[in-house]
Amino acid sequence: MRKLVVTEFVSLDGVVEGPGGENKELGPWTFSFDRGDEGNTYKIDETMASDALLLGRVTYDGFAAAWPDRKDDAGFADKFNSMPKYVVSSTLTDPSWNNSHVVDPENLVDAVNRIKQEGDGDLAVHGSPTLVQALIDNDLVDEYHLMLFPVVLGQGKKLFQDGRRTTRLQLASSRPVGPDGVVVLTYVPVRD
Secondary structure, eight states, rough: OOOEEEEEEETOOOOOOOSSSSSSSOSSSTTTTHHHHHHHHHHHHHTEEEEEEEEEHHHHHHHHHHSSTTOOOTTTHHHHHHSSSEEEEESSSSSSTTTEEEOOGGGGHHHHHHHHOSSEEEEEESSSSSHHHHHHHHOOOOOOEEEESSSSOOOOOOOOOOTOOOOOEEEEEEEEEEEEEEEEEEEEHHHH
16 A cells, blocks of 8 residues: 655745745745755655655646656656656646546545555655645645755745644654755654
C-alpha cells in the first residue's frame, strides 16, 4: 500500500507558495540557497521512492508545461514523466501530460484511498497547497517531507493555514543539507 507523502519547499514562516518564482511578488525564493549535493540527492531519492504523483490543478499545469521535454542523467525527469499522475480538478477534462488522470474533488477521499491501495511506492504530493489543506483536513497524509529554507517571506500560501484545528506531528528525521542552512525535516502525523 502506498504512503501519501506531502513534499514541500517551505520558508521559516511556513510559506510553500511559488518556490520557483511562480508568484512574481515572492520571486524564486529557493534559488538563492545552495542545498548542496546532499539536498539534490535527497530530492532524487525521494522521487525514486515514489510511484505516483497527486497534484492540484495549478501545480499540475506548471509541471505539465515544464517536465515532458526535460532530460537528466539522474533519471528524475524520466521518473516524473512515466509515473501515474493524478490531478485533482473540477474543470480539467483532457489532461495532456503522459499517464495523467483526473480526480474529482467531490470524491477526493475515496479516490485517494483507492490510489493508495494500487501501489507500493509513495504517492507524492508536490506543492499544491490548496489540495494539501484538503488532504490534511481529511487525515489522508501519512508523512511530510519538508525542505526548510532559512528565509522569512511574510506573505504567501502556508502549509498549515491559520484557523485550522490542532495537528500534532512527530519528528521522524532531520538533517542539514548544503552550505546555506537548508534543513530536511520528516514528520509523521500523531494519530490517536
